[in-house]
Amino acid sequence: MEGDVVQMGAYIGAGLACTGMGGAAVGVGHVVGNYLSGALRNPSAAGGQTATMFIGIAFSEALGIFSFLVALLLMFAV
Amino acid sequence: MSSEATGAEHAAEEGGLVFHPMDQFIVKPLFGDTIAWYTPTNVTLWMGFSILAIIALLVLSTSKRAIVPSRAQSIAELAYGFIYKMVEDVAGKDGVKYFPYIMTLFMFIVCANFLGLLPMSFTTTSHIAVTAVMAMAVFLTVTILGFYLNGFGFLNIFWIRQAPLVLRPILALIEIISYFVRPISHSIRLAGNMMAGHAVIKVFAGFAAIAAIAPVSIAAISAIYALEVLVSFIQAYVFAILTCVYLKDALHPHH
Numbered sequence: 001m002e003g004d005v006v007q008m009g010a011y012i013g014a015g016l017a018c019t020g021m022g023g024a025a026v027g028v029g030h031v032v033g034n035y036l037s038g039a040l041r042n043p044s045a046a047g048g049q050t051a052t053m054f055i056g057i058a059f060s061e062a063l064g065i066f067s068f069l070v071a072l073l074l075m076f077a078v
Numbered sequence: 079m080s081s082e083a084t085g086a087e088h089a090a091e092e093g094g095l096v097f098h099p100m101d102q103f104i105v106k107p108l109f110g111d112t113i114a115w116y117t118p119t120n121v122t123l124w125m126g127f128s129i130l131a132i133i134a135l136l137v138l139s140t141s142k143r144a145i146v147p148s149r150a151q152s153i154a155e156l157a158y159g160f161i162y163k164m165v166e167d168v169a170g171k172d173g174v175k176y177f178p179y180i181m182t183l184f185m186f187i188v189c190a191n192f193l194g195l196l197p198m199s200f201t202t203t204s205h206i207a208v209t210a211v212m213a214m215a216v217f218l219t220v221t222i223l224g225f226y227l228n229g230f231g232f233l234n235i236f237w238i239r240q241a242p243l244v245l246r247p248i249l250a251l252i253e254i255i256s257y258f259v260r261p262i263s264h265s266i267r268l269a270g271n272m273m274a275g276h277a278v279i280k281v282f283a284g285f286a287a288i289a290a291i292a293p294v295s296i297a298a299i300s301a302i303y304a305l306e307v308l309v310s311f312i313q314a315y316v317f318a319i320l321t322c323v324y325l326k327d328a329l330h331p332h333h
Binding site: 048051054055057058061062065066068069 | 164167168263266267270271274312315316319320323
């Protein structure tokens with residue numbers, strides 16, 4: 001046995017933090033899927049909304065990146 | 079996935095080409111061993127390369143001003159027109175004044191991201207220190223500009239008038255928190271995406287040392303590399319477009 005309980009907890013926590021990426025994946029997929037279904041209903045309006053879609057992707061992706069950050073902090077900073 | 083994980087362990091036991099996937103992000107001085115604030119490091123070198131790339135693309139290629147543009151000139155013109163239209167669409171007509179700043183940010187990030195995709199290169203934008211400086215600059219610019227242009231009317235962005243009066247204090251609290259999280263998410267999004275993508279490529283490169291699964295992992299590297307080219311561009315675009323969104327808040331704080 002090497003290491004200690006704190007290190008074990010940090011590693012388990014880092015692994016658990018990765019589940020947050022799944023949430024971000026659901027969010028990004030939701031944004032793009034809804035954009036696509038809207039775009040197929042009204043293709044002429046789709047071009048103007050691409051920027052909005054990317055803003056939505058960026059905001060929902062940021063939360064997934066936060067979970068990645070938590071994992072990194074647990075791995076290297078705690 | 080599990081077979082690949084055991085493959086990595088086998089490689090480690092057999093003493094094949096094993097390296098840590100995060101090794102590529104270590105800052106090394108170009109000469110000597112000590113690092114002080116003035117030491118030229120690989121970060122300095124690759125930042126210099128990205129600035130040279132911007133100069134080559136935007137200055138040298140457009141110096142002839144050909145009516146029928148060359149390939150390099152049309153790329154420069156496309157990039158200029160693309161960002162100009164984005165600023166105009168998102169930040170409005172009066173946001174066009176700040177177009178040079180956003181163009182600078184976009185070109186620097188996109189060149190640094192693309193140069194970081196070269197083998198043996200160093201991705202400057204994968205370091206939070208680099209992106210945090212850019213994000214803090216945007217945050218401070220937007221905040222100071224908002225107070226300069228609107229006075230204390232800038233605080234209207236926290237007080238949403240469309241909402242019912244009961245909800246407004248709660249919404250104000252949420253808005254204030256989200257306002258101050260902006261520089262963090264703005265910088266970590268770019269650094270995190272770059273770091274994660276490059277680390278994934280290096281992980282698969284480690285698998286390529288094992289003869290049995292080498293073809294699979296080389297195919298995977300090619301696919302992920304193509305994805306990374308796309309991500310490099312999209313992240314630079316997202317950084318620029320979010321700067322425009324924040325700028326719009328400063329220019330028009332009334333929702």
